[in-house]
Amino acid sequence: MKEQKHNNHTQGQEGSRALDHLLDACRFQPVDNTRIKSLVHEKIRKEKLARKRRLRNICVASLSAAACIALVWFAGAGGFTAPSPDLSEASVSELAHAGYNEVIVPAGQRREITLPDGSHLIANAHSRVLYPEQFKGNERHIFVFGEVFLEVAKDRRHPFVVESKGFDVRVLGTTFNIRNSSDSTASVVLVEGSVEIDTENDRSVRLRPNDMAELLNGDVTSLTRIDPDDYTSWTKGLLHLTGMPLSELTRNLGDYYGIEIRCHSSLADTRVYGKLDLHKDIDTVIESIREIVPMKITRSGNTITLKP
Numbered sequence: 001m002k003e004q005k006h007n008n009h010t011q012g013q014e015g016s017r018a019l020d021h022l023l024d025a026c027r028f029q030p031v032d033n034t035r036i037k038s039l040v041h042e043k044i045r046k047e048k049l050a051r052k053r054r055l056r057n058i059c060v061a062s063l064s065a066a067a068c069i070a071l072v073w074f075a076g077a078g079g080f081t082a083p084s085p086d087l088s089e090a091s092v093s094e095l096a097h098a099g100y101n102e103v104i105v106p107a108g109q110r111r112e113i114t115l116p117d118g119s120h121l122i123a124n125a126h127s128r129v130l131y132p133e134q135f136k137g138n139e140r141h142i143f144v145f146g147e148v149f150l151e152v153a154k155d156r157r158h159p160f161v162v163e164s165k166g167f168d169v170r171v172l173g174t175t176f177n178i179r180n181s182s183d184s185t186a187s188v189v190l191v192e193g194s195v196e197i198d199t200e201n202d203r204s205v206r207l208r209p210n211d212m213a214e215l216l217n218g219d220v221t222s223l224t225r226i227d228p229d230d231y232t233s234w235t236k237g238l239l240h241l242t243g244m245p246l247s248e249l250t251r252n253l254g255d256y257y258g259i260e261i262r263c264h265s266s267l268a269d270t271r272v273y274g275k276l277d278l279h280k281d282i283d284t285v286i287e288s289i290r291e292i293v294p295m296k297i298t299r300s301g302n303t304i305t306l307k308p
Contacts, residue, residue: 099133105146107258108278110235115142118153119160122235124179125256147179149235152193166218168198176207177232181255186215189231239276246270246293250306257282262305267295 105111105127113121116134123129127146135141135158143163152160154173162169165180174193180186188197190207197205197213197220205213205220212226233240234256241249247268250261259282270293276285286297286304296307 100130101133103129103131108256108282110237115140115153117155117158117160120151122149124148124234126258144178145180147177147234149175149177149232151175166200167215167220169195170198171195177228180215184217186218187231188213188215189226189228191228191232233275234278237278239278241272241274241276243271243273246272246289246306249289253282253285257285260303261286262303264295264305264307266308267293267306 103111103113103123105123105125107125109125111123111127111129113123113129113131115121115131117140119140121129121142123144124147127144127148129146129148130143132141138158140155140158140160141163142161145165148162150162152171152173152175156172160171160173162171162178164178165184165186167186169176169178169188171193174195175191176193176195177189177191178186179188188195188207189212190209192209195207197207197215199205199215199220200218203220205223207213207223210225210228212224212231213220214222214224227242230240230242239252245268247263249272250263254261256278272289272292274288274292276288278285280288282304283299286306289295290297294308298305298307
């Protein structure tokens with residue numbers, strides 16, 4: 001009996017020591033608020049980037065389908081060719097299920113769109129726009145490839161975000177022009193209000209009215225003061241030229257009309273001044289340029305060549 005009591009006492013002491021050890025191990029350590037905040041901010045940043053990538057991947061997949069459709073349509077209309085990216089049917093299905101509309105603008109045309117929130121959008125030739133049937137959540141998102149002019153309806157509680165190739169433009173209510181090209185160059189021109197450009201490398205640049213940001217591979221490379229009319233006149237079917245290099249002008253016209261325009265290297269840096277009427281056909285427009293810049297013009301099929 002005494003031996004049993006001794007064993008019970010020994011076991012009790014061991015249990016007490018084990019309990020004390022467990023309690024010591026479970027005692028709270030001092031809280032490192034700085035580290036907690038850092039971890040929270042890092043988690044938020046990663047979730048934000050992941051959300052952007054998910055949305056962009058869905059949109060890009062849908063645009064791949066659009067590119068294939070546009071390729072057939074433009075080929076029948078005059079030989080336009082473009083890369084045909086791989087198509088993810090699952091992503092396209094997911095986008096359609098999410099209620100997104102898609103607008104594809106043919107060569108030499110423009111499209112005006114009124115978005116669900118009342119914002120007004122003009123898409124230039126060879127542009128594609130994806131937007132939801134109804135904006136939901138805390139932000140209003142659309143996806144743009146090409147060139148668009150936007151007048152955004154003001155709604156401070158729901159920022160408007162344009163998802164583009166390698167960067168986003170975030171606004172509350174403003175008027176601006178955004179352009180991106182297949183060569184990874186892009187520009188954002190602010191007419192009025194305020195916008196912020198968020199790049200994929202976490203850089204943010206805020207624009208003031210009459211600012212133009214130029215981007216390469218999704219990164220802002222320059223910020224200059226300009227006359228917005230020089231970059232938005234296309235919305236009225238005009239092209240204001242205030243010293244644009246001929247090489248840049250021919251590239252823009254080639255994109256707009258869906259043809260290839262080759263400019264001789266000796267003419268490439270020639271500055272062009274004046275006004276072009278985009279309602280006219282490309283041959284008439286090129287003849288108008290020849291009145292400003294002396295040159296020889298030859299055309300073979302869907303290719304125009306400019307030589308001194």
